[in-house]
Amino acid sequence: MKRSMSALALVALASSVACAQWSDNFDSYPTGILNQPNGWRGWDNVLGACGVISTDQFRSAPNSMSVAGSNDAIHEFTGIDSGAWRLTVWHYLPADFSGIGYFILLNSYTDLGVNNWTLQVSYDTSFIKEVDIAIRPNNTWRQVVKGQWVEMRVDFDLDNDTLVMWYNGEEVTNGPWKRDAASLLNL
Numbered sequence: 001m002k003r004s005m006s007a008l009a010l011v012a013l014a015s016s017v018a019c020a021q022w023s024d025n026f027d028s029y030p031t032g033i034l035n036q037p038n039g040w041r042g043w044d045n046v047l048g049a050c051g052v053i054s055t056d057q058f059r060s061a062p063n064s065m066s067v068a069g070s071n072d073a074i075h076e077f078t079g080i081d082s083g084a085w086r087l088t089v090w091h092y093l094p095a096d097f098s099g100i101g102y103f104i105l106l107n108s109y110t111d112l113g114v115n116n117w118t119l120q121v122s123y124d125t126s127f128i129k130e131v132d133i134a135i136r137p138n139n140t141w142r143q144v145v146k147g148q149w150v151e152m153r154v155d156f157d158l159d160n161d162t163l164v165m166w167y168n169g170e171e172v173t174n175g176p177w178k179r180d181a182a183s184l185l186n187l
Contacts, residue, residue: 022077026063029053034065034073043072045111050074059090059149067101076109084157093123095147100124103152107178118177119154119165128167136175142167 024038034040034050042049051067058064067073089103105119120131129141145168156163156177164174 024075025060026053026065027058027060029063031055031063039075040065041074043074046072057092057094059092064092074109080158082158084155084159087154087156089152090149091152092149093144093146097146098125105154116178118156119163119173121152121165121167121172128172130165130173136163136173138175139173140171142170142172 024040026034029037031053033048034053035042035047040050049070049072051065051071051073053063054066055062056064056066065073087105091103093101101123103119103121103123104117106115107118108116121128122131123129123144125146126144127141128144130136130139150168151166153166154163155165158177161177162174163177165172
């Protein structure tokens with residue numbers, strides 16, 4: 001399965017009770033293939049798979065990360081094992097976007113290892129939706145927005161095992177944060 005976003009992104013992670021704990025706007029990176037700075041890398045630590053720093057579109061000047069084709073960018077967050085958190089990703093799809101892309105959140109990840117998905121959202125030229133409706137039946141397809149920056153936001157509470165995901169201010173899905181291996185679909 002292809003796990004690429006096929007889009008540009010800006011990412012921030014913040015605790016619900018504090019201001020930004022971590023953020024990245026990619027503006028300090030040189031243009032070109034992104035590998036290893038500030039925790040970014042390709043899936044399974046594949047060099048060159050992360051994404052490309054680009055000036056084609058940006059939310060803050062001059063850069064953003066373009067993730068397209070076989071790119072598969074990851075960023076691991078350590079020390080987040082309790083509490084309520086918000087992950088905000090600013091997402092841009094070109095007006096002529098075609099194909100399918102993904103935004104994935106895992107609750108455990110190991111290079112070349114067994115990983116546990118929490119959220120897998122797919123989007124195409126028309127809709128954005130949460131893929132695993134068996135675990136989260138409260139899933140609403142939303143119209144995809146092209147040609148402008150759109151907020152994707154996930155609020156999750158690790159203590160209470162909850163998750164709510166929004167796209168462009170509209171709820172896409174809600175339900176449990178953590179899924180056990182027995183409940184996973186073959187995504």
